[in-house]
Amino acid sequence: MNSIIERKEIREKLEEIKEADILVGIPSYNNARTIGHVVRAVQAGFAKYFPDRKCVLVNSDGGSTDGTMDVVQKATIDDFQSILLHHRVRPTLKITTPYHGIPGKGSAFRTIFEIASALNVKACAVVDSDLRSITPEWIELLIKPVIEGGFDYVAPLYHRHKFDGTITNSIIYPLTRALYGKRIRQPIGGDFGFSGKLAKFYLEKDVWETDVARYGIDIWMTTTAIANNFKVCQSFLGAKIHDPKDPGTDLSAMLYQVVGSAFDLMETYSDVWKKVKGSEPVNTYGFQYAVGVEPVNVNVDRMLDRFRLGVKELLGIWKEFLDREIIGFLRKAGEFPKEEFHIPDDVWAEIIYSFAIAAHKKLINKEHLLKSLTPLYIGRTASFVLETWESDAEEVEEKIENLCIIFENKKDFLINKWEV
């Protein structure tokens, strides 16, 4: 089956709904424990902020066995009076369906895009099904910039612990910002708002049999929106608290997926990013306030051990694509005591760019290349933790800003080596 809307029950449901203004999609897989809260928050968001609009909630499920889809069907807000004072309450239209295609978040999103396109919606949003901190306001903040502000893409902006989201802080944000010139702080946040027009554009792209369907959909959506000149902004959503990750999730596998997707997009949009100089801020919506964030435990000694082991064993692989000066630095850094350990921003930017170039030139197998980045990434994170141990959120943000500027300044290094 090529499209979800060819399925009889979905077709009937769509014919019954005909058209809608707003659609919120929730991809899920065995999230029965948390999805009820997310569905109720979305319903409350519809009732509170869009009482006059026709709203649809779509749950795109990956074949859960814990009754996730039943929870979605049954989840309702018993007492709207406790959250709404004088709004008219319409029943929320719900579609729950297993998605089709390759198993993964990307395929779940594709189903949401297909239903959005069939219903000709004006604005959509997608939110994770394991969120514990979602409130009805998230729906307003992700949808209103599209409906009232004319934006096509709304990225999330969260407050996170200074040691949380380090792949975003040390690689994805600086890289995306330097490449495409937009200061989207959370390019892989996971919760997004977008216009019906952009949903149709996504759907037309021939990526649904690739890794985008499995993972990497977040960075793909953000990059596709920016690189194709859609109007982008971000909304402050507060704190992002979700179910703890599966402890079996391997860090190197995650790094491979996220960074690999970003590198693949560099190939697709090389003509776009080569022309971009510097970066510009994007409109930010939502009232920013200090939020309590979950503490994150870090063990710097263990991180340094991993880095040193990497330097001892993988230097031979890195030599194939890193400059001699960087190799010399890493060799020395492997012997630094904890107190002196530091990986400077310019060295880090050059390492990431060199990995991107090596991936582009296919110097070694892509999976080997990206997985060999893990010890370097852990080393860089250890350096960042040591550097910001005493810093408050503002100082940490300043340090990330400095790193981004260095990524932007060193972009010529990337461009020059990309073609040679």
Added chain:
Amino acid sequence: MRNIFERLISEPIEGFLNRFILFLPNLISAILLLIIGLFLGWLTKKIISKMLRILKVDEFSERHGINNILTKGGIKDKPSSLAGRITGWLVFFIFLIISLSSLNVPAIERLLERFFLYLPNLFVAVIIILIGYLLSNFFGRAALIASVNAGLKASGLIGRFVKLTIFLLAATMALEQLGIGRETIIIAFAIVFGGIVLALSIAFGLGGRDIAKDYLEKKLKGEEKDEIEHL
């Protein structure tokens, strides 16, 4: 007396000369074929190398890490000149075979026949070794990176062990293909490999009892989060 001289000396010489005269055209054609082979081999080498250079095969190999594999294997030549040289030698070799068979000497013909029957085995063995070498490098590196990322101190050893095991397996297969000590090689490999696995099992069993216990306890009880997993 004269009869004896004729029978003992003159007739054999005459016979030899007759056979030599009969053989001479074959010899001349064999030498000619060898010279032509040498020339054509040299020409093919030049043409193939030049053609591959024009097609930018060296750059392609550089990008795909083939040059690196060759360098690691001790080959300093560029792929274009290496391919040219191999093709050149192949052409010369073909002409050498033709020239030898043009001699029409039964002993050489039998030797050639046996060689030709053996040739496919040699070809398959070379292919096996080549694939084995590439696979051993690939999996050795994958094992090295995976064990470094798992924080194993013996990562280097693990990487080298995987690489060597795969290459040994390929070498065993190649030797078996060539029919050299077939049973001995298989038994030797099975003993060595089985011995290593047994040694590792015993080592892990005895040395890692506590680690295994801790690990299982953590898994079953759902112990505290790994401090760097959140990254």
